[in-house]
Amino acid sequence: MSRPSYLCRLSQHYPISRFCASHLPGWENQGELVFVTSRECRDITPEEASEYILGYTIGNDLSCRFFQLPEQSGGRFFYAMDLDKFAPIGSVLVSPTIFAKETASTSLVTRINGEVKQNTVIEKDMIFFPDEILSWMSQNAFRQYSSQSFKFVKGKVTSLSVEEKTVLVDGQGLFSFDYLVIASGSTTESSITSGSTPIPFKASNSDDMRSRIKAAQELISTSSSIVIGGGGPIAVELAGELAEAAMEVEKPVSITIVSATERVLPMLKISGSEAAMKLLKNKNVVVRSSRKVIKTTPPVKGLGSWEIFLDNEEKLEADLYISATGAIPNNNFVPQEFLDEKGWVKVDQELRIRGKEGQAPLPIFAAGDITNNSMRLSFKAQEQAAVVAANIIADISGRTTRRSYDQGQCILMMVPVGSTGGTGQVFGLTPWSVMVRLIKGRDYFISKAASAVTA
Numbered sequence: 251m252s253r254p255s256y257l258c259r260l261s262q263h264y265p266i267s268r269f270c271a272s273h274l275p276g277w278e279n280q281g282e283l284v285f286v287t288s289r290e291c292r293d294i295t296p297e298e299a300s301e302y303i304l305g306y307t308i309g310n311d312l313s314c315r316f317f318q319l320p321e322q323s324g325g326r327f328f329y330a331m332d333l334d335k336f337a338p339i340g341s342v343l344v345s346p347t348i349f350a351k352e353t354a355s356t357s358l359v360t361r362i363n364g365e366v367k368q369n370t371v372i373e374k375d376m377i378f379f380p381d382e383i384l385s386w387m388s389q390n391a392f393r394q395y396s397s398q399s400f401k402f403v404k405g406k407v408t409s410l411s412v413e414e415k416t417v418l419v420d421g422q423g424l425f426s427f428d429y430l431v432i433a434s435g436s437t438t439e440s441s442i443t444s445g446s447t448p449i450p451f452k453a454s455n456s457d458d459m460r461s462r463i464k465a466a467q468e469l470i471s472t473s474s475s476i477v478i479g480g481g482g483p484i485a486v487e488l489a490g491e492l493a494e495a496a497m498e499v500e501k502p503v504s505i506t507i508v509s510a511t512e513r514v515l516p517m518l519k520i521s522g523s524e525a526a527m528k529l530l531k532n533k534n535v536v537v538r539s540s541r542k543v544i545k546t547t548p549p550v551k552g553l554g555s556w557e558i559f560l561d562n563e564e565k566l567e568a569d570l571y572i573s574a575t576g577a578i579p580n581n582n583f584v585p586q587e588f589l590d591e592k593g594w595v596k597v598d599q600e601l602r603i604r605g606k607e608g609q610a611p612l613p614i615f616a617a618g619d620i621t622n623n624s625m626r627l628s629f630k631a632q633e634q635a636a637v638v639a640a641n642i643i644a645d646i647s648g649r650t651t652r653r654s655y656d657q658g659q660c661i662l663m664m665v666p667v668g669s670t671g672g673t674g675q676v677f678g679l680t681p682w683s684v685m686v687r688l689i690k691g692r693d694y695f696i697s698k699a700a701s702a703v704t705a
Contacts, residue, residue, distance in 0.1 A: 281360025281368030284309035284339050285346075285380050291388040299381035299388075305343030306380075310360060310367075407434070407583045412612065417583070429613045429642050432584065432595055432603070433635075436577035436619040436626065438484075445546050446573035447556070451484055454580050473569035474503055477558050479543040480574035481509025481516065483665045486526050487694070488574060490667035493533035505535045506568070508560065510542040510575075517661055518673070521680045525673035526665065529683070533668060546571050579620055594622035599654035600641050601634055615642065625657045666691035 288304040360368040378386075405419035416426050434454075440446040441453040447469060450462040470476070476492060478485045489507050496503035507514065507530070513523040514530070514537060530537060538560075547557040548571075556571040579593040588603050590596050595616040596604040603614045617634035619626040633655065640653040664686045666672035672686030 281358055281370060282309040283358055283370075283380070285384065286343060287384070291384060294385055294388045296381045296385040299384040300346060302384065303346045303380060305346060307340035307343055308358060308360060309340070310338040310362065410583050410585060412585065412614070415613070427613075429615070429645070431638055431642075432614065432616040432620055433618045434580040434583075434620050436579050438577060439573040439575060442578065443573075444548065446479070447570045449572050451574065452577070469570060474501075475505075475555075475568040476503065476570045476572065477506045477508060477556070477566055477568040478572045478574055479508050479558070480576070481507060481511050481514040481537075481539070482574065482576070483515065483663065485509070485574040486514055486530065486665055486667060488572065489530060489535045490533060490672075493530075493535050494668035494670075497533070504568075505533075506566065507535060507537045508541050508543050508558070508566075509537060509539045512540050514539070515665060515673070518663065518675045519678075519680060522673045522675050525680060525683065526667060529667035529671060529673070543573075543575070546573075577619060577626055581620065584620075590622050592622075595620050597621045597623070599656070600652055601638050601655050602641070613645070623655075623657045625661075627661075627663065629662050630657060664690045666694060 284307045286304045286307065287302045289302060291299075291302045294302065356371075358368070358370045359366060403419060403422055403425070405422040407417050408420050409418040410430075411417075414426075415428070415430075416424050417430065418424050436452065437454040438451040440449040440451055447466075448462070449466045450456075450459060453459060453462060456462070470492065478489055485507055489505050492503065493505050496505075513520070514526050515523045518526075527537060541564075542561040543558055544561050545559040547559075549555060555567040555569060558566040558568065558571050560566065579589075579595075581589060581593050581595065584595060587606070588595055597616050598604055601615050601617055601621065603612050603616055605612045615638045617638045618631040621634065623630070623634070637653045637655045643649070644652055660677070661675045662677070664672060664674035664676070664681065666686055669691050670687055671683030672691050673683065674681050674686055
């Protein structure tokens with residue numbers, strides 16, 4: 251993706267800068283099919299793409315060849331094409347119907363000062379058609395940023411060197427930094443241990459989420475008894491969803507929540523917890539409060555039942571045991587000296603990592619679940635991100651004004667118990683059940699997922 255300054259209109263001269271001209275093998279002209287969209291495209295399918303394409307024109311994709319070499323561009327070869335006026339395009343838009351697959355015999359000819367530089371037949375030379383290309387491009391949440399200022403690297407960080415100011419990414423190599431933000435988040439016991447039925451709550455470092463969800467759905471659909479460990483939002487929401495699904499298909503399913511606290515959703519006011527208990531009871535969910543799961547035994551080779559041992563020496567049996575007992579920090583790459591006794595990254599009020607006593611402030615910050623701030627909620631992560639960004643800018647610019655983070659005691663939470671209602675806490679008040687249904691209960695904020703990860 252390019253900035254507007256890269257574009258060059260018909261008959262306008264494009265400058266070859268001294269920067270490019272002084273590095274052999276110089277520059278290259280390439281003919282390209284250019285399509286212009288009528289509006290912003292996000293997460294569209296190839297079938298939907300034609301509705302977004304306003305028209306087509308021809309383009310001359312200039313590149314400074316020297317900086318396309320990996321050793322010169324640091325793997326960011328688009329830098330070679332990001333110079334001003336390096337994207338000349340035609341002045342006429344051709345109807346989108348011209349390049350439909352059934353008319354793919356259309357040819358493209360690129361001329362520079364009358365000289366033919368490239369002659370292409372769509373059907374012969376194009377690997378992907380425009381609708382497929384536009385669909386693929388629309389999945390990129392960071393496409394609005396120039397490749398000169400932003401790079402997305404897909405990989406798992408395996409180590410961090412404070413002294414060398416580098417991070418090692420598995421399969422991608424070593425990356426140096428001036429400032430580093432650790433936002434590796436957390437995962438759950440049900441995603442990574444054998445002590446629970448594998449349910450991918452906040453699964454990390456995995457590209458097989460669809461298959462994991464499908465496997466979990468199949469296990470749940472064949473079960474007639476389910477025990478859920480934990481009394482927080484995940485446990486309550488899950489129990490409500492499962493109970494409602496069982497009622498819809500008229501299947502008798504025994505669902506039990508085992509909560510170590512006296513009441514479910516202990517972070518809410520008592521009225522919020524009582525509302526949740528009432529909704530769960532209406533869905534025939536049993537809540538065992540003030541009881542803690544201390545051990546579980548899975549079925550042997552998939553046969554038999556889970557055995558769930560409680561702290562009062564009681565044993566429960568169920569087809570599934572699902573742990574929803576809290577978060578586990580994703581901290582494998584973080585040096586031990588920066589972690590507290592529970593494995594969370596220690597930060598100060600500026601969300602800067604706490605170094606050794608007397609040590610100069612480190613250029614490393616952290617935000618989100620991974621920090622030792624106890625409220626691991628989405629809106630708190632957004633607040634922390636703003637504080638980190640402001641303080642890094644202050645460091646770079648030399649400003650003396652700093653921002654600090656205080657998680658406070660304010661809880662902003664909505665917990666659906668099925669699709670018909672729920673509970674929560676908003677500015678100290680317990681919302682009506684119907685409000686939770688209207689705001690979150692219909693899709694559990696799945697519709698907001700794309701915007702949540704789009705910068």
